[in-house]
Structures are given as C-alpha cells and as structure tokens.
Amino acid sequence: MSEKLKNAFPSNWVGLSPARFRKYKTWINAVKPGICGTYVAAVILHDVFNQSYGIDLEKEKLITGLKTVIDDTFPYKGTFPWDVWHGLDWVLKDNADFSVKIHFVPERKVISLLNRKNPIPVAVGTATLFGSPYKNHWVVVYAYGYNQEGKLFFKAYDNHGRYTAILPASQTIGCVWIEPN
Template identity: 30%
Template sequence: MREFSSAGAANQTMKDQWIGLPEERFEKYQNWKTPSGYLCGTYAAAVLLAYYQDYRQEFALPERIRVKESPDETILIDLLRAYIQPLGMPTIPLQVSHGLSQFLKAMGEEQRARGTLFGSWQRATKRIRQGKPVLVGLLKGLGSTYGNHWVVAYAYFESSTGKRYYKVHDNWGNTKKIIPASWTNGTVSLS
C-alpha cells in the first residue's frame, strides 16, 4: 500500500494501487466495537480522535480521558457519546461533526470537525492523501451490508475500470475491511 505523509504527494493519483495509511495502525482499535444499538457515530469518532492523538500530533486528549497509545476507549466513548449521541439515536453527518466539534471545544482544542452530506469520494480521498483518516457514512439504500453505519476510512483504491473501494475500520472488529465506495454517502473529518 502506498503511504502518504501529511506533507507529501497530495496530487498523486495512481490506479490499481491502494493509497492510504498503514492498516497496522488501526489494529490497536480492533476491539473498539459498536455495541448493539446505534452508537457507530460515537465509536467511529473515537477511533478518529485516537488516531489523531497517536499519529498526527495535532492535539492531545487529556490523560484523564485517554493516554496516548492506550487501547482503552471507555472514558473517551462515554464522553463523546454525551456530545454526539446523548439519546443513542442514529446520526447524520452534521450531528456527528457538530458533536465532535463541541467535544473538541470543551477540551480546549482549536481543531474542529466538518461534515458533508452528499458523496464521499472527493473529500475522503483528499483527506487520506493528507495522511488523515475520515469517517464515511454507509447507507443500506446504497447496498451496504452493514445497513446504515459509520466507519473510519484510511485507504482507497480505484481500478483502471473505475471501480472504487475504501479500506476501513468497521467498528465491528474488522480493521481491514474493504467496502465499495458506492455504499457511502457523507463524511466527517477534522479540519
């Protein structure tokens, strides 16, 4: 897989080759699984924040919430849920991005989240080329076998015939799941 640093190769586009972040980095979050219910927006946001804390160095969560490189997500999930899904109901991109931004603001961070309602490919591939994972929404109506769900995309592939895929942390225990980009609509990323 071609790996990009945050500073490099932003304009490169290569067909028939995975472009993105090393999949091994997401293995530490393998047990961060959405329980029964609709909390996938919260769990995907937790993986995104943990990745930023562990690899991007752009901010640090307070140690009382999560220690860098820690596999324990409990406190982070509980706090994020209060901002993103206090009622445990399904979410749309603007709810996840707003809740995530409010959480970051409460932590004293300048970083904010941005949500897009439609499409995912342009936004997600841009962020991934910058070395940043992105949340993508999956929709049952677009063929998603997960139903409506949030995942963390960290690599993408476009074949020479135009078929597009993401490699994702699926919040169900699979950190290397390959899904068709055609299942996705909407994104949440950090600005």
C-alpha cells in the first residue's frame, strides 16, 4: 500500500471493535429498491438486545417487522432519519429500558456516543448531496478516527456485506441511536 493511501485513513480508532459487528456481514440488503434504513435499524436493535439481555433476535423477523414501520409507513420512497427513529421508537415503545434518539449532524453526536464508557453504535445516513459514493444510504457506525490531515472518518457496517467500511464523516447527515434509560 502506498504511503499516501495509508495516510488517507485513520490509524487509530475510538469506539467499538469491528469483531462485534462481524456477524452482520451476512445481513445483506438484496431488496430493490433497497431498504437500508430497515437493515441498520435491525442491526442496532439486534445489538442492543444481544448486549443488554443476551438475546439473539432472529434476523428475518427483525427485517420483516421493521420494514412495516420504517419503509412501508410513509408514502414516499427512501428512508429519512425520522423514518428510522419512528420504526425503532414504535418497536421499543413499551420497553422502559431504552429510548430512541435522533440528531441531524452526526459528526459531534457520533463522537460523543462512541466516547462513552459504554459506547453506542449509531445508524448514520450518507448523502449524495455531500459526495458520498454510497449515495443516499444508511450504515451503522461503531468507531471513528482522524487521519493525519485531521479529517474525521467513521468505521461502519453497511448492508452491502461489509462490516469494516470506512467513510468520511463529511458525507453523512442524520443519525439515530438506542439510548439506555
């Protein structure tokens, strides 16, 4: 690898280990048009139940159930931050252990959530408007880092089959997470 390419990405990451998200590399969104918001909601819900209760929720039931309250609720195509928030909030409405939060500027919010004693993975939207090669998409960010030039990057699961995707934070907008109460 060239020195320039090596320095383009962070060498140190803060947050959660990629190993925790390896199991999701088989959670691939093959639906056309995509339902990436549903997939990231399923991953953060699965992760919180697994970490908090030791429960391994079934992938297909999560995807099917969340799709009805995220991708099928509103009359427009695409998934916005409020769609992901709405779906997770609806699913967790009777669970006093958690609440669902939303923010529209991921950079600072993601850093604060990953700097906690118990870091929290975050559903983060990418945007064509900001030059994302992902276009308008959703990922689960679990770590962040700065490269040698001071540019902020996120490490994430994406629902294209990668669990160690690296993307510039400047290409993101909107984030949703599950907050322990």
